Amino acid sequence: MRLVPQLGIVALIALVAIPLSARFVPGTRPWLDQIGLLQPLVAVGIVPGAPVADQVGRPGGASGGPPGAASGGGGVPVIADAVQTMALRDVVSAIGSARGVQSVELSFEITGRLAAIRVAPGSLVAAGDVIAELDSEAAELEVERARLVMEDAQRTVDRLQQLSQSGTATALQSQEAELALRTAQLGLQSAARDLANHRLVAPVAGYVGLVAPQVGDLLSPTTPVTRIEDRSSLIVEFRVPERLAALVAVGDPVQAAAISTANEVIEGRIVAVDNRVDEASRTLRVEASIGNADDRLRAGMAFQINLVFTGQDYPAVDPLAIQWGAEGAFVWVVREAKATRLPIRILQRNAEAVLVDAAFNPADLVVTEGVQALRPGADVSVTAPRS
Numbered sequence: 001m002r003l004v005p006q007l008g009i010v011a012l013i014a015l016v017a018i019p020l021s022a023r024f025v026p027g028t029r030p031w032l033d034q035i036g037l038l039q040p041l042v043a044v045g046i047v048p049g050a051p052v053a054d055q056v057g058r059p060g061g062a063s064g065g066p067p068g069a070a071s072g073g074g075g076v077p078v079i080a081d082a083v084q085t086m087a088l089r090d091v092v093s094a095i096g097s098a099r100g101v102q103s104v105e106l107s108f109e110i111t112g113r114l115a116a117i118r119v120a121p122g123s124l125v126a127a128g129d130v131i132a133e134l135d136s137e138a139a140e141l142e143v144e145r146a147r148l149v150m151e152d153a154q155r156t157v158d159r160l161q162q163l164s165q166s167g168t169a170t171a172l173q174s175q176e177a178e179l180a181l182r183t184a185q186l187g188l189q190s191a192a193r194d195l196a197n198h199r200l201v202a203p204v205a206g207y208v209g210l211v212a213p214q215v216g217d218l219l220s221p222t223t224p225v226t227r228i229e230d231r232s233s234l235i236v237e238f239r240v241p242e243r244l245a246a247l248v249a250v251g252d253p254v255q256a257a258a259i260s261t262a263n264e265v266i267e268g269r270i271v272a273v274d275n276r277v278d279e280a281s282r283t284l285r286v287e288a289s290i291g292n293a294d295d296r297l298r299a300g301m302a303f304q305i306n307l308v309f310t311g312q313d314y315p316a317v318d319p320l321a322i323q324w325g326a327e328g329a330f331v332w333v334v335r336e337a338k339a340t341r342l343p344i345r346i347l348q349r350n351a352e353a354v355l356v357d358a359a360f361n362p363a364d365l366v367v368t369e370g371v372q373a374l375r376p377g378a379d380v381s382v383t384a385p386r387s
Helices: 003-024 026-034 038-043 137-166 171-196
Strands: 076-082 084-106 112-117 130-134 199-201 206-208 226-241 253-258 266-278 283-291 302-317 323-325 328-335 338-343 345-349 354-357 365-369 380-383
Touching: 076 328, 084 206, 084 283, 084 345, 130 226, 137 171, 226 266, 226 302, 253 283, 328 345
Parallel strands: 076 380
Antiparallel strands: 076 365, 084 226, 084 302, 112 130, 130 199, 206 226, 226 283, 253 266, 253 302, 266 283, 302 354, 323 328, 328 338, 328 365, 345 354
């Protein structure tokens, strides 16, 4: 007995829902027309007739669709547009560490006691500037002694040359004097070199790092004094998967962003590519150069590197056009004013379009709105997309 009231409620809901759907949901009009309810509802005034603006291609109507739009008057109203093409872009991201374009760790070549530090940490120096000095008193004495020995040897050679003219000096004596003079010259050069080693000079221009030793410390050749970094540009080392080994080349552009300031993108270029793939990580080591003219970046900072590889062109459709069924993704296309269901394979998604692989015809129009009411082979009435 409870079934009768329930059926009555269902019937009442149907009597209210059908006219409302026909009035406010245009996609239901073709379905109501197929079951024979549309015309009676229009005849009694419950449902208005189809507006003239939706009758694309009808006499007296406005044909606002794209080239190839359907011109039938009784089709399902849809919004569709021609198929566009876009290049497939493969973006690879990696994390790398930066170093200066030139970076040198300085230490003395000899053992000695630190006598003076001539620069301040963080200062900019030119190539050849003195960074620090060792106590050189003993080395200066050696230079003076070697100079005296050389001068004495030179006087001996001069005296023997005068005596040889009178025949009182033998050729052997002259040869021995020349050998002594040459030995003295080499001794002076060695002493001068040893004296020069007491001064630590900058081999490249750049910024001085922290100076660890203090005046008075005894230093050896293994004691680092400081580091000079030329950071006018930075070299960022990173790794890419081995599948990109044949695609990466010197001169390719990259986009770099410091992890600390991820919103600031810096343009750079690849300057070096390793000659082999690392067997353990299956990656290829790559170096890229980025500018640092304003000296805001520092060596050792972490950077995110993006490489963009542009491939071949593929059809691009609006993301709203993508539909899913039991067999996968598909789109509705308009061919000769008829709806056709076209299977697709999605290749790449972005905010504006979806790149797909599908068998499009040149005149196909891809439906973006009104897909809910479409059936294979149904007549359609196309409107151009809203700008």
